Amino acid sequence: MKRPGVIVLAILIIILFAIVQFNFIVREGEAVVLTRLGSPVRAVTEAGRYSKLPWPIEDVDRFDSRTQVLETSYEETQTQDGKMVLVGIFAGWRIDDPLVYRSALLGSAKEAESKLDGLIRNEKSAVIGRQPFSSLVNVEAGQLRFDQIEADILVPVRSQAKERYGLDVVTLGIHRLGVPESITEKVFARMRAERQKLADSYEAQGQKESTSIRANADATRDQLINAAKAAAKVTRAEGDAAAMETFKVFSANPEFARLLRGLEGMEEALKKDSTVVMSTDSYPFNLMKGVSDPEELKQP
């Protein structure tokens, strides 16, 4: 034996090849269909190592048995009250029966999604066609019927998918909702008009409140001034009245009072810019009468 290493290596490769041919591994999240001479024998969904006969006698087809997500087209649908709405639905599906899945859909996930898409769209149109638009969009959240719509779509889709394609639809939901573009433009126009109306209303309210505040302020001003003037009048009158009460003392000697008031009045009258013309006949200027020599007056 010239090259024992090469022979050992060759034997090792042959053993490995035999191991690969007589065993197969199913990973967690995987489903495997074992075929014998091309015809399916059994499905394996539990992870682990299994035995089989070598190819081409037995072979395995592997499928992803985890839940996969399908998204239907964002499709225009008519509601019961004739309104157009765009509805997008997603669904989570997984392989329920690998043997049916393999034979009915050739084990193709694309094929499965294509079939499920058809099923879901069909049921969606029927279910939404029975619901008014207000069950999809409503300010009263209690009137929304999403749960019911989703359940009405899911139940028939699930049973048909299981029966025909060996698939289980584990979840389904409406995740897109909209209106066609032509309607969107109209909605935008209405929203703009609403906003304009609101803006005008705010401006008018501002003017109104501003005018009101100014008018109130002006009224307050007038009220305060008038009240103050009236109060001042009363106060002055009260002062005058109180003064007049004091003047009762003059009645003790009216003649003397008249004298004093006369003198005061005369004093006030002659206080300024007056020219007094008096005769030497009047007292005390009568003292000047008969005096010829002014020096005489100077003498005591």
Next chain:
Amino acid sequence: MNKGIERVLLVVLGLLLAVRVVNEYLGIQTSLLIFDGLWPFTLVAIMVCFYGWLRFYLKRRADEELREQLLEQSQADSSTLFDESSLSPLTMRRTLRQEERYGVPLFCTILATFLGFCAWNLVATIRSPQVPLESPNWLVIIFFLMGESFLFFLLSRYLLGLSRHPGYVLARGPGVYVGLVSMAAAAGGIAALAGHLDFPVADTVVAIVFAVLLGTLTLELVLLLVFTLYSPRRGEAMAEVYHSRIGGLITDPAGWVRNFAHAIDYQFGFNLSETWIYRTLQRMVIPLILSLAGVLYLMSCFVFIQPEEQAVRERFGKPLASGWKLDSGFHLKAPWPIETVRRVPANRILTTTVGYTLEEGEERPEYLLWTQQHFRQGEDPMLLASRPVGANSAEQSSPFGLLLVNVPVEYRITDLHRYLYGFTSPDIIIQRLCRKVLVQELAGRDVNEMLLMERHGLSDSLKETIQVEIDAVGLGVGILFVGLQGIHPPTDVAEAYQSVVASLEEKETAILVAEAYAARLVPTVEAEAETLRLAAETYSANQILQARAEAEQFTYRLGAYRNSPEVYRTEAYLAMLRRTLGGVRKYIIDKPPGSAQVINFDFQEKLNPDIFDLPDLTQEGANSP
């Protein structure tokens, strides 16, 4: 020369044809590019093998013919030694010479044309590949191509080994091209293995390599043919011109190693390749490569889990009953394929976004304005309810509005097993569920209230609802945060919304200006009123005090008056005169008693002129000459 080599070439031809048929079938079934790249190599090998067989056949027949002639010659009478008529024309040798002279260039031309056409055709096929209807059975393809490769490798080795013996040089051409078929099949098998491991792009990559190789072989063949035609040793070189040197490098590297060893021996002047060092190194190459491969394989026992990751350890595809969860750090495991590890970014906070978002590689804009589209990606508005407005609200045709949303949702993986094995694409289902919850929540809210409302409460509520939905499908994810900061009107109506805000500001401004006027006016007026009040009170108090003072003055004076009325009267009168007449103009007229003299006073001239009594100077100036 015996017929053995011809038989071998016929067997190889048969095998090549059989493999070609199977390849064609698999190519039609799978639409894989590797089969489009394989058939030129197979057909070229068939052509070269057939031509090789033909040349061996001609050569054998020429040799037989020569032997027969020599035998006839030896049996003939020696007396007719120079009898020209006894010599046969050596038809086969002449045919062989003609074939080497004209046949080889013709064959090389055909071969080069065919190779060039195949290269061009393969490029065209790569540019417009057919989409396979279903996933091919990779294992069958791998098995077949590897088997094909192994079979032709052995045949190639045999032919190349044979070609090193004298008289069998012509076997090198078929050996090289059969070796190329073997290598191409091996490359195809590796591409199929990559496809089986979810790397289908390997099919295209290998096809491109095939196209490049075919082009290179064409170029090499054309150049060799041209150089040989003008070579002084045309006759010898032409016989082997189609034995591709590049093909030989690929299929018979040992030949190049031998040439290298001979070159070293020649350079050093002694047989270096015969020394024990060289031989030891030669012996160690393969064990070294195998050892390296073994070490590389054993590297699959070491696992390094990154800080943001956790991993699941699987044995034969099934998570271990205990110790299945690997935290970040270094771990040991059984080698592949016994144990494998699946990594999950469980320690990282992951984010999905509902609504408009940044595209990959897109930079976040500096300003986010409602009136401008934020990101390159189109923004799809969401539908909201709209509370009817106005008197005819009952007839509102479209009780809904539209808003743009950008809602980031942060989450963390809480259950590795569910996250990993529950869904093929957990991030997609999370995004769809988040979007579903948001769409259905917004459909029940008024568009304007949504813009004005306090959103923290809604954020918490959405977080809880999304968590419920996620738990319902068993995803193994915990929602950490739902951000509602990016909700605003669509770009088309954003300006109208801004004008409302501007109107609100205008309203507030008008009110504030009016309030400022009021705030300024009222205190001023109050001060004025206070002034009036105080003036009146002062007046009143003054009057009373004055009156009291006068009364008291009167009382005191009255006492004095009563004591001496006449004196008091006179004194008071004179006092008054003293006080008043001191500063006024006085005229005292003294006229004799009984005088009838009338005195006239002209006070006009005497009075100081008032400013208003001055003459009009302007009039005077105007009238003056």
